[in-house]
Amino acid sequence: MKITHLGHSCVLIETGGARVLIDPGCFSSGWQGLEGLDAVFITHQHPDHADPEALPGFVRSHPGLPFYIEPSVSTMVDIPGARPMKIDETIPVKDQRIWTVGGRHAVIHPDIPRVDNVGLVISAPDEPTVFHPGDSLEATPDGVDVLCVPMMAPWEKVGETIDFVRAVGAQQMMPIHDGLLNDRGFSMIAGHLQRLTKSSFVTVRDPRPWTPDIEL
Structure with missing residues (x-):
């Protein structure tokens, strides 16, 4: 398995003979030039997860590439042929299996309507299982080896993140949703997560x- 962090919440996961891109948003870079992908998954409609300006051109330059999206993404970004995801389904991509969990974005403020959100649990035979939650801390699936942990957001408190990491119980965690953090803030939050959970924090920011170094 290889995981590449392309900034903020965008990651490329290579396992099970497949290359899967998750959440190519406007706070991320490097994904625009990727080739050889087998699928793209988008957890929800917000532009830091689905870049409304860059994605249409990316779609046109990758004809036939499967896109799996939280259904409301189609109201914000034109992705012809994209397949809407349902909660609690398993989507095969070569030997990868992507299980969808969740369903709602975390609360930003009661006056801001909540949107839907699909978390993704990615597994392959004899490889670690990775969980990308999108923008929600509600789903805590079992059997996760590597947690992509959101670090900072308008909807997130550090205490909630600590409890989320504890509930998932992964051996290792790597940061996502860190595009709004400077180095000082990142180090502070990473320190809390390392001290107050049993998961090992791996700084993957480039x-x-x-x-991942996982005992299976």
Whole structure:
């Protein structure tokens, strides 16, 4: 397995013979030039997860590439042929299996309508299982080895994130949703997560592929 963090919540996961891109948003970079992908998954409609300006051109330059989206994404970004995801289904991509969990974005404020959100649990035979929650801390699936943990958002408190990491119980965690954090804030939150949970925090903030060190 290799995981490449392309900024904020965008990650490329290579396992099970497949290359899957998740949440190519406007706070991320490097995904626009990717080739050889087998599928793209988008957890929800917000532009930091689905770039409304760059994605249409990316779609046109990758004819036939499967896109799996939370259904309301289609109201914000034109992705012809995209397949809407349902909660609690398993989507095969070569030897990968992507299980969808969740369903609602975390609350930002009671006066801001909540949108839907689909978390993704990615697994392949004899490889670690990875969980990308999108923008929600509600779903805590079992059997997760690597957690992509949101670090900072208008909807998130550090205490909630600590409890989320504890509930998932992954061996390792790597940061996502960190595009609004400077280095000082990142170090502070990472320190809390490392001290107050049993999961090992791995600082993956640049676009070099990372291979999780997991006991299966």
